[in-house]
Amino acid sequence: MKVESYGWCMEWIGSQKDFIAGKAKEGISLERFAGVENLYAAGPLEQGRGEVSIFDSTPLISKVNEATVNVTVGYGYRAGFFVYAIVENWRRATVRIPIENENRLGEQLLPLAVENGIDIDRPFPFLVYCYIAQAELRILCNESSPDYSPELHEKAKVRFPITDSSIEIVGFYSRHHRGVFTPPNSNFYMHVRTLDNRLAGHLEYVRSKQLVTVCVPGVGNTFSHETDDNRPNNTW
Amino acid sequence: MAANIGDMEAPPTQTKSWCVQWLGSEGDFLAGAKRQPIPLERLNGLENLYAIGSLDQRPGEVSIFDSVPFISEVWHSAETIDSNSIYRAEFLIYAIVECWHRNSIWQTVEGEKELAAALLPRAVAEGINVDEPFPFLLSGYAAQAAGGCFCASSYPDGRELSEEATSRFSIEKESIEIVGFYSSNQQGILTPQDSPFHMHLRTMDNRISGHLESVQWEQGFIVELPARSANKH
Numbered sequence: 323m324k325v326e327s328y329g330w331c332m333e334w335i336g337s338q339k340d341f342i343a344g345k346a347k348e349g350i351s352l353e354r355f356a357g358v359e360n361l362y363a364a365g366p367l368e369q370g371r372g373e374v375s376i377f378d379s380t381p382l383i384s385k386v387n388e389a390t391v392n393v394t395v396g397y398g399y400r401a402g403f404f405v406y407a408i409v410e411n412w413r414r415a416t417v418r419i420p421i422e423n424e425n426r427l428g429e430q431l432l433p434l435a436v437e438n439g440i441d442i443d444r445p446f447p448f449l450v451y452c453y454i455a456q457a458e459l460r461i462l463c464n465e466s467s468p469d470y471s472p473e474l475h476e477k478a479k480v481r482f483p484i485t486d487s488s489i490e491i492v493g494f495y496s497r498h499h500r501g502v503f504t505p506p507n508s509n510f511y512m513h514v515r516t517l518d519n520r521l522a523g524h525l526e527y528v529r530s531k532q533l534v535t536v537c538v539p540g541v542g543n544t545f546s547h548e549t550d551d552n553r554p555n556n557t558w
Numbered sequence: 559m560a561a562n563i564g565d566m567e568a569p570p571t572q573t574k575s576w577c578v579q580w581l582g583s584e585g586d587f588l589a590g591a592k593r594q595p596i597p598l599e600r601l602n603g604l605e606n607l608y609a610i611g612s613l614d615q616r617p618g619e620v621s622i623f624d625s626v627p628f629i630s631e632v633w634h635s636a637e638t639i640d641s642n643s644i645y646r647a648e649f650l651i652y653a654i655v656e657c658w659h660r661n662s663i664w665q666t667v668e669g670e671k672e673l674a675a676a677l678l679p680r681a682v683a684e685g686i687n688v689d690e691p692f693p694f695l696l697s698g699y700a701a702q703a704a705g706g707c708f709c710a711s712s713y714p715d716g717r718e719l720s721e722e723a724t725s726r727f728s729i730e731k732e733s734i735e736i737v738g739f740y741s742s743n744q745q746g747i748l749t750p751q752d753s754p755f756h757m758h759l760r761t762m763d764n765r766i767s768g769h770l771e772s773v774q775w776e777q778g779f780i781v782e783l784p785a786r787s788a789n790k791h
Contacts, residue, residue, distance in 0.1 A: 360660070377662070378660055378661070378662040378780065379662065380662055380664065380778075410659060410785070411657045411658065411659050411660075411785035411786075412657065412658055412659075412660060412782075413656060413657050413658075414606075414624055414658060415624070416623065416624035416625065416626050418626065451697070451762075452762070453733075453762045453763045453764070486763070487733075488699075488733030488762035488763070517697075517698055517699045517733040517762070518699040518731070518733065518777065519699070519777060519778075531763070532764070533626060533764060535624065540656065540657035540658075540785065541657070
């Protein structure tokens with residue numbers, strides 16, 4: 323499935339539901355995305371072996387090794403399902419209030435998206451970066467070889483707290499794709515990285531401190547500047 | 559652009575879709591030449607504003623990231639950041655940019671020459687005339703950064719700025735955001751005499767902001783440049 327708009331596009335391959343049910347027999351090769359510019363993506367690795375989070379064409383592969391997160395960079399992996407966007411330009415808005423949950427995020431994100439001509443009844447990608455008080459990261463760590471299943475999926479979840487850190491989130495919003503690429507109980511599918519790239523993976527929840535920058539796809543600069551503008555002095 | 563703030567001179571650099579303007583000059587500021595200060599409250603409500611400058615009547619810096627003003631003051635050796643008080647700037651460079659094009663740079667960058675080598679080709683690719691001033695943003699996990707308040711040699715009231723009253727910072731291994739301006743032809747006006755860059759920094763936790771003198775990236779960083787005009791697509 324694909325959503326295309328002026329200057330950006332978003333697509334997803336497979337679904338969360340099929341992946342969890344063990345129906346995603348063939349993983350999605352990430353190598354086909356090597357060389358794609360302005361790529362932002364998220365998904366679990368096939369068989370729940372870890373997570374892939376792509377920030378501006380940099381694929382961060384997260385695996386759990388002896389109860390610690392190991393993040394490497396590379397396209398030589400396969401995903402269980404995969405949602406991605408190609409976005410050339412981003413429109414930013416910085417808000418001075420903390421974001422404590424998905425509802426608060428939606429309150430900031432959706433008006434910005436609408437203002438930028440995005441149809442919020444269709445899926446769209448977004449970025450967030452900020453300094454957080456607390457967040458929780460989840461990485462799948464399935465070490466079993468049998469077919470993947472809902473039971474294995476639950477067992478494979480390993481959670482890590484993040485506190486007092488600078489983070490970036492790549493997210494995908496949709497009101498109509500629960501179980502496809504957003505969780506069954508949410509309109510948001512988000513992956514996170516700490517800016518030092520020490521941690522990356524699926525974002526379970528986040529509580530930011532003040533000042534959060536939210537970005538949605540932008541078509542380019544449209545603001546018009548004229549030197550002979552007749553607006554009175556001292557005003558903009 | 560009619561972005562006049564009072565009756566002060568405001569030489570514009572235009573493109574069709576974003577602009578850079580400045581009021582006063584760094585050279586005049588350092589030389590103590592008196593100019594009409596710019597009340598920052600006039601900027602209140604402007605969206606997509608990025609600016610850097612020096613405070614009037616007191617040693618300090620103003621750094622505006624996406625319309626959020628950060629004020630760093632040096633006062634009795636205590637550096638504070640306050641986003642709410644009303645201040646005036648004696649020198650200010652600002653840009654209004656709606657839309658940014660992001661690039662990730664995965665290489666070690668240290669020093670202005672290396673930064674210019676990383677930045678300028680990307681700016682050209684984005685259709686920016688690098689012979690004219692342009693704004694940029696940098697963000698990421700810095701190996702090292704240093705700077706301070708870029709103060710005049712004396713207070714406007716004639717008091718010498720004591721060593722204790724100056725404020726310098728040096729940070730290591732910390733996430734930062736930088737708003738910067740590049741100008742190869744306005745050195746001493748928009749930028750220091752010996753550099754085409756004028757940059758201000760904030761730590762992502764908003765603990766420190768101020769004039770940036772050096773930065774070193776070891777783990778890659780994000781460069782954002784004004785995106786092309788929408789009608790050029």
